Amino acid sequence: MTEHTLTVAGVAVDTRHWIGGERIASSETFTDVSPIDGSALGEISRGTATEAAAAVAAAKAAFPGWAATARAERARILHAIADGVDKRIEDLAIVETHDNAALLRSHRRGVMPRVAHNFRFFADWLLKLEHEEFETRGHTNQVSWDPAGPCVLITPWNAPLMLATWKIAPALAAGNTVILKPAEWTPLTASLLADIAAEAGLPAGVLNVVQGYGAEAGNALVSHPDVRRISFTGSVPTAKAIGAASAANLVPTSFELGGKSPLLVFADADLDLAVDLAVEQYDNAGQVCLAATRILVEESIADEFTKRFAQKAATLKQGDPRDEATDLGPNIHPRQLEKIDGFVQRALAAGARAVIGGAPNTDLGGLYYRPTLLTHVAQDSEIVQEEVFGPVLTLQTFATEQEAVALANDTRFGLAATLATGDHERAERVTAQLVAGTVWVNCFFVRDLQAPFGGSRQSGVGREGGTWSFDFYCDLKNTVTAPKGWRNHG
Structure with a gap:
């Protein structure tokens, strides 16, 4: 291991920034710690x-050349990046598991293949991106998507590389250059991606990676006058700070923020399916923005649902995320574990009851928190209204469809909602009334990149996916041409 290289389970990772096609070291470093056992992975x-x-x-200098690159060539390079990701799925999976403690089996089978898919999808979408010409009083209108310029992308720690490439891929496909600031708790796979992109032939300066803290590197990036787009996934308070900084330069922003999503279970639902959907919300130790953490169950089936839920949750295995048999790993950081437990203990002190869990898993120690389900919670309580971002769910009951909708919509968030019902007409009525960017009916986490994704209310600003991504990362232009007036200069 050299001065600027660390090794994670045999995989070498450069700890320096990637700027203008070169590795750049800083005079100061920060320690990257694995949530699995608290060991220091290295100095970043x-x-x-x-x-x-x-x-x-570097991004500004590289922009004219990349913007002028033909669509087909940009798409070819993005496919080459995807090929590079495919070749290194095992390395990426191992490194990210050590860095953020999500399940290794999930990284191998789902997350890292999705990283490659992100690049392929937006490369292919670019090649078919067009708007049908239309006429206005004989004049022809032609809509085009022009690259905007350098884009700052700030990404979270719960799915670091997948969520980063969900932004990087469309930004690059659109002809923009990128400065990525990964979360300081999970910087490693972003560094590996820089290597993969360079090997794929991405020109120097088109993708840059700056590591560090939000208050230092992040603030300097979002405040820079040469930045033309900012996309951020994270918390509401940070988004407000970024919005204030970007406003000074009138830079368009896209925010995917917190959630407090509901799962509505009606008496006519397939109860086993509903229970499976509810227990699935513990995925990634509850560190999923889309998680339906508020379970709303019709009164007549609440007792049976709760019994079956507890039985199903008891089958989950909590432990080392590198173990193929593990279902729940640790949480990301001591600060996050303290936050999660603070929410739970305040709720219990206020009268909530823990059907399961309710405390850290002292048998495992470290950053493991027991899967928790709380009942007897008030609608206006902190545990119902605020995002916990851990393996903590609440259960409330409702008597009528109208009450279910009212409870579901009664937060400041609106990222997603899940509905379990056997009545198609009810599904149509309820989904039409839910405030959410995504609604799943009798399913969860089925996502297609051609669909719009984003949140309502304080869950976000804007939508990502398909043409919506290009609409954000481009300046849309409409060219209107008169039917007459051409002169032949031949």
Whole structure:
């Protein structure tokens, strides 16, 4: 292991920034710690305003050439990046599991293949991106998507590479250059992606990676006057700070923020399916923005649902995420574990009852929190209204369809909702009334990149996916041509 390289389970990772096609070290570093056992993975270059400015300058310099690159060539390079990801799925899976403690089996089978798919999808979408010409009083209208310029992308720690590439791929496909600021708790796979992109032939400066803290590197990036787009996935308070910074330069922003999504279970639902959907919300130790953490169950089936839920949840195995048999790993950081337990203990003190869980898993120690289901919670309580981002669910009951909808919509969020019912007409009535960017009926987490994704209310601003991504990452232009007036200069 060299001065600027760390090794994770045999995989070498460069700890420096990637700026203008070169590895750049900072004078200061921060320690990257594995949530699995608290071990230090290595010292990571800690970016400041200096590195941020250098990355924006590199992106600005590379922009004209990349923007002028033919669509087919941009798509070819994105496919080459996807090929590089495919070749290194095992390395990426191992490194990310050590870095954020999500399940290794999930990284191998789902997450990292999705990273490659992100690049392929937007490369292919670029090639068919067009708007049908239309006429206005004999004049021809032609809509085009022009690259906007350098884009700052700030991504979270719960699915670091997948969520980063969901932004990187359309931004690059659109002809923009990118400065990625990965979460400081999970910087490693972003560094590996920089290597993969360079090997695929992406020109220097088109993709830049600046590591560090939000208050330092992040703030300098979103405040920079040469940045033309900012996309952020994370918390509401941070989004407000980014919005204030971007407003000074009138930079368009896209935010995918918190959620407090409901799962509505009606008496006519397939109860076993409903229970499976509810227990699935513990995925990734509850660190999923889309998770339906508020379970709303019709009164007549609440007791039976709760009994079956407890039985199903008891079959989950909590432990080392590298073990193929593990269903729940640890949470990301001691600060996050403290936050989760704080929510639960305050709820219990206020009268909530823990059907299961309710405390850290002292048998395992470390950052493991027991899967928790709380009942007897008030609608206006903190545990119902605020995002916990851990393996903590609440259960409330309703008597009527109208009450179910009212409870579901009664938060400041609106990211997603899940509905379990055997009545198609009810499904249509209820989904039409739910405030959410995505609604699943008798299913969960079925996602297609051609569909719009984003949140309502304080769950976000804008939509990502398909043409919606290009609408954000481009300046849309309409060219209107008169039917007459051409002169032949031949």
